[in-house]
Amino acid sequence: MTEPVRIAAPAGVAPAAQYSHVVTATGRLVAVSGQLALDEDGRLIGPGDPAAQARQVFENLSRCLAAAGAGFEHVVKLTYFVTDMAHMPAIRAARTAHIPDDRLPASSAIQVAGLVSPDFLMEIEALAVVPGGGPGAV
Numbered sequence: 001m002t003e004p005v006r007i008a009a010p011a012g013v014a015p016a017a018q019y020s021h022v023v024t025a026t027g028r029l030v031a032v033s034g035q036l037a038l039d040e041d042g043r044l045i046g047p048g049d050p051a052a053q054a055r056q057v058f059e060n061l062s063r064c065l066a067a068a069g070a071g072f073e074h075v076v077k078l079t080y081f082v083t084d085m086a087h088m089p090a091i092r093a094a095r096t097a098h099i100p101d102d103r104l105p106a107s108s109a110i111q112v113a114g115l116v117s118p119d120f121l122m123e124i125e126a127l128a129v130v131p132g133g134g135p136g137a138v
Helices: 050-067 085-096
Strands: 005-007 022-024 028-035 075-082 106-111 122-130
Touching: 022 075, 028 050, 050 085, 050 122, 075 085, 085 106, 085 122
Parallel strands: 075 106
Antiparallel strands: 005 022, 028 122, 075 122
C-alpha cells in the first residue's frame, strides 16, 4: 500500500478546514462499526459530557482498529453521528489527540434525533485501508 493521498481542496471545491474532501488509498479495507462511549464493561463514560464521551469513543476506535492490524494513520473516512452539532468541537479535540491536522480523513457529520439510548451524545464509525493480503489478513 502506498501512503493515502489526501486532497483537501479539489479544483472548484471550497477548502475544508476540518477534514479532507478526498482520500485515496490501496490495500485491505477495515470497516469499524459506530462506537459509543462505553468502557470494556459496557458502562457509559461521561454522561452528559461530550468531551469525555468523545475521548472514550476515540479510545474504542483505536482498540477496534488495532484488533484489525490498523491505526489512525490508516483511517480514510470518519462518520460522526451526533445528537447536537454543538458537540463537534469536543469531537475535534478528541480526534486531534489521535490524528494530526495534516492527515485528516474524509468525514461526514450527521445530526440525529437520537441514538440507541438518550444518554449517548455521539457515535463514530471509521473506514481504514491498511497494507496486507486478502480478507481476514491481520
